[in-house]
Structures are given as C-alpha cells and as structure tokens.
Amino acid sequence: MGRTRIDMRVVVLLVLVAAVVFAVPLLTSDRYQLKVLTFVGVNVIIVTGMALLFGYAGQVSLGHAAFYGIGAYSSAYVVTSLGWPWLAGVATALILTAFGGLLLALPSLRLRGHYLAMATLGFGEIMRVVFVEASSLTGGPDGLSGIPYPSFGGFEIDTAGGNYWLVWGTAALCLALSANLVRSRSGRAMRALHGSESGALACGIDLTAVKVRVFVLSAALAGLAGALYAHVVGFISPSTFSLHVSVVIVAMAVLGGTRSLAGPALAAVLLSLIPFADAVLPGLSRSALDTIQEYQEDVYGLTIIAVMLFMPAGLAGVIRGISKRGRRAE
Amino acid sequence: MGTTELLQFALAGLKNGSIYALVALGFTLVYAATGAINFAQGEFYMLGGMLSVWAYANLGLPLPLAGLVGVISTAIIGGVFELLAIRPRKDGDPLAIIIITVGGSMLLSSMARHQFGPTERSLPLFSGGGSINIFGAVLEVQTIWILGITGVAVVGLWYLYNRTGLGRAMRACAVDRDAARIVGIDTRKMVTVSFVLAATLGALAGMAVTPLTQTAFDVGPTVGIKGFAAAILGGLGNPIAAVVGGLVLGMLESMSIAFISSTYKDAIALIVLLGVLFVRPQGIMGRSKREKV
Secondary structure, three states, rough: OOOOOOHHHHHHHHHHHHHHHHHHHHHOOOOHHHHHHHHHHHHHHHHHHHHHHHHOOOOOOOOOHHHHHHHHHHHHHHHHHHOOOHHHHHHHHHHHHHHHHHHHHHHHHOOOOOOHHHHHHHHHOOOOOOOOHOOOOHHHHHHHEOOOOEOOOOEEEEOHHHHHHHHHHHHHHHHHHHHHHHHHHHHHHHHHHHHHHHHOOOOOOOHHHHHHHHHHHHHHHHHHHHHHHHHHOOEEOOOOHHHHHHHHHHHHHHHHOOOHHHHHHHHHHHHHHHHHHHHHHOOOOHHHHHHHHOOHHHHHHHHHHHHHHHHOHHHHHHHHHHHHHHHOOO | OOHHHHHHHHHHOOOOOOOHHHHHHHOOOOOHHHOOOOHHHHHHHHHHHHHHHHHHHHHHOOOOHHHHHHHHHHHHHHHHHHHHHHOOOOOOOOHHHHHHHHHHHHHHHHHHHHHHHOOEEOOOOOOOOOEEEEOEEEHHHHHHHHHHHHHHHHHHHHHHHHHHHHHHHHHHHHHHHHHHHHHOHHHHHHHHHHHHHHHHHHHHHHHHHHHHHOEEOOOHHHHHHHHHHHHHHOOOHHHHHHHHHHHHHHHHHHHHHHHOOOOOHHHHHHHHHHHHHHHHHOOOOOOOOOOOO
C-alpha cells in the first residue's frame, strides 16, 4: 500500500486552523484570555497522547494525571532547586514519565483484558499520595510556587503571548508527529489491533510491544505537558493532578472519538473551556459562569455516557460524516 | 507492642476489612455478569450513607427505617443506572462499560453534591455508644453491627447464589455468557440483577459505617479503589475470594499502621493492587488460566 492521497481541502483547512490559532496573541492582549487558551493547549498535548492510546490501541488510562504531575514536579524541582536549565527540566520530565510508563505497561499489558485501566488507576492514586507526602521534593499540600518561566539559553519567555506560542507550537509539533506515526508501519499495526486483536496477531503483529510503545509515548506526552504547565503557570499543587483530572482527560479522548487526532484535539479545546467559558464569551455574566462551573462535572459525566452510548465514533465520526457528504455532493 | 494493642489493631482491621469485602463483592458480581469493572461501585457506598442520612435527618424517619430507605433507594438507583446507561450499549464491550461507569461515577457524586450539599454528614450510632471489652481491647457496639450486617449479607448472597434458580443463572453467566444465552438464560436481566445487588451491598457498607466515619459526596472513589484492590487480591469474579480479599486487605492496612506508620496507610491498598496485578493477576484464590487466541 503506497501513501494515502492527501486531500487538498484538508490541507487548506489545517493551514487555516493553524493560522487562526497562531494569530490569537496578535488579536488580544488580555492576560486572562491568553492564560486560559495556553492551558487549553497543554490539554491538547495530553489528549493527543490519550487519543493514541484509546483511539488507536484500544486501551484506556485512568491515571494520566500522575504522568502529568511527574512531568510538572520533576521539571519544576530540577530547575528551581538544582538550577538546571528549562530544557534539561523538560528532558528529565520526558525520561521519568517514559520510564514510569514502561514500568507500568510491561506487566499490565502482558495480560489481555483491561488490567491497564486498573493499574493506572492505582498508580495515579499512589502518586497523589506521594505528591502530598513527599513534601521535601513537592512542597506537600501547598505545592511549589515561584517556578521560573521557560527559557532557551539566557532568553526567558516571560510574556503571556510568548508562552501561548510556545505551548501551541509544541502542541502542533506533537500533533504533526502523531499524525505521521499513525500513517507509518506501527500506526497500521495499532489500527489493526484496534480492529481485531486476534486478526492482528495472525498478521504477525507483536500486540504487547505495540501497546507498550503507545502507552510509553502517551505517558511521555503527558510528562511534556506537565513540564510546560509548571513553568508557564509558575505554581503547581497536588489538586492539579488528581483522579478527577485523569477522568476529564479520558472524557476528552472519548468525546474526540477513535482513530482520529483532530477529533480529540477539538474535544480537548471544547471541554477545557467549560469552566473558563468567560474567557471566550466576554458577555457572560458572573452568575451564568457560576452555574456552568457548578454543573461542569455533570456535563463531563453525561458527555462520557452519551458518547459511549449514542455516538461511539465521537466528534471524529461527525467530522468524517461531514467530509464524506461533502465529497458525495461533488 | 503488647498483645492487647495488637488485638485492638486486628479488630480495626476486621471492621475495615468487612467493609472492603462488601464493596469487593459488588465489583465481583458485576464483573461476573459483564466482564467489566464498575467504577461507580464506590458511589453506591456513598449513596447508601448519604440517602440514609437524608431519610433520617430530612424526612425524620426512625433510624432503622431510614437505613432501609437508604439501601433500597440505592439499589433502585443501581438498577436504573444499568437500564439507562449500560443496557443501551448493545455490544456489551467491556472497555465501553468501564468508561460508561467512570462517567456514571462522576455524575452520581456530582448529583449527590447538588442534592445533599458539600458538607460531611453523619448518622447516630445504631444502638448507643457502648463498647465491649475483649481481653483488654475495646470493641465498639457499632463495629458489631458492621460485622453482623456483613455476615448477614454474605450468607444471604451465598443462599441466593447456591440455592435459587436466579443464582444458578448468574453462575452460568459468570462461567460462559454465550452458553448461558443458548440454554435460555436472559443474560441482560442478569446484568441488571448484578448491578442491583452490587448497589445493595455497597449501600449496606456505606450505611453501616456512616455513624463512625461520617460521609460526604466525594468518598466514593477512595472506597471504590480499596474495594477493587480487595476483589483483585482475592481473585476477581469469585464471591468467596472477594470476602477473603477484603478481610486480608483490612488486616494488612491495620498491621501496616501498627508496625510501620499511618502516613502511607492509604497507599497500602494501592501497592497491594499493583503488586497482585503484576505478580498474580488471578488473585490469591484464583486458578491460573491461560488465555487462548
């Protein structure tokens, strides 16, 4: 099978979306808006990893907040306490989370069934206890504050717009690399095992190896997101890396749909903005925002259930449906 | 450490262990019927406590009746949840069911917060604050209630499983769902029954323990994970193993407080969970079986 033909309209759409995303800091200088949208970009990075795991490898992690947290705390620690440069902090975060992912995935993915979900759930809760109790490293329940901004050499990115571009640039890079991966040989192996594990096995695909690699990659992406979050926000505490956050990440991937990267990225944007709706809807009243925040958990929970029951292909299925109809209309 | 202190820790372990056993039984019943893990199991424990408090404090019912209302209404919620959120997913894919129950867990705890508020609530002790002295160790009367309720629930479940037609059908589903369907068992009904029973057992635990520990809308996940660790420790899918797993886990936690420290008390269940998954995924009482393609 040769290269799949690339639809020109998709390319145009991608360029347009990228242009809009990158123009945001030129259109607004509101610090709150930029901070919220930067946070959205961090979530896009985590969800891209989860989309590879859920949508392509057919596994789910209920402890991704732990990798997010390990990335954030390790980078913050080596930069703040050991005086390492930020890029070394990012490297530490990537290495630790990839290694942690490997340790967790190897034993649980040997088994068929959904042991990974349970193992990651347990791992996430253990890390939550560690974040609170290992206070000499993590600052305990109060967390770590005064984490310096990301910097390259001597150049510190200290503006809201600069951090926005850094995070979204990284997100775009992660999406591009992941898109490349799912078109590659290992990507085809991933899709094959999502279709039928027995069938994939019969084709000579090493199921465990593929799943372990995808999990390690998704853990490392969460770690990368953590290393960005800690330095962009400047403050981290255990509540940012709770079970609740792991579940919200799953909700984003589920709403996004399977065998897609654009769907989950879009879902990450939509669901991340729910509690910060005032950043994108400037006319929103304080009491309306309070109501939205009061019911956000219900929205996440209902979204998960409704998608699994009524549109298992998620937003990706909707997108595919629209593009198919467009092609037929020609 | 003296024998009396050790006995005191053992009694605490037995009490917590019997709570874990009830929650673990809920996991095991649903797993046997669906092959999936019900992440909302901890929320049934939470609802059992919260609805009993609501019936007692808001409706003004006498305590025994309030407890009954709490358990029965949780059982109904368990059944309705299955009918509305699990049954419509016709293929019964275990991963889909796991994810649905994750969403259900979030939804149920959030609805409990809207309904009952964010504060901790409590029930009075079932028969006053008395205690018995056993070789110097103190056994609270409420603990006897907890052990008694667990005992009755386990015996009742044993009877249902081994002495009734419904129980036989449930066991058949656990062994092989397709074969059970072929011989005329309504497997979808068994899934509903398993959710109702799981909710009942969770609610009994939550109701019995609320006078000692209080309860709140957000206690579900913590208890759920411990109950799940107990179910895995014993061997998922086997009710006797779930009870053994619960009691062993309760003892392990208690002894870790006695001999190590209480700082990482909550981590014990998680370490047990990961350790068992990695070393002996079939649990201490399960038989190893090789998966065939």
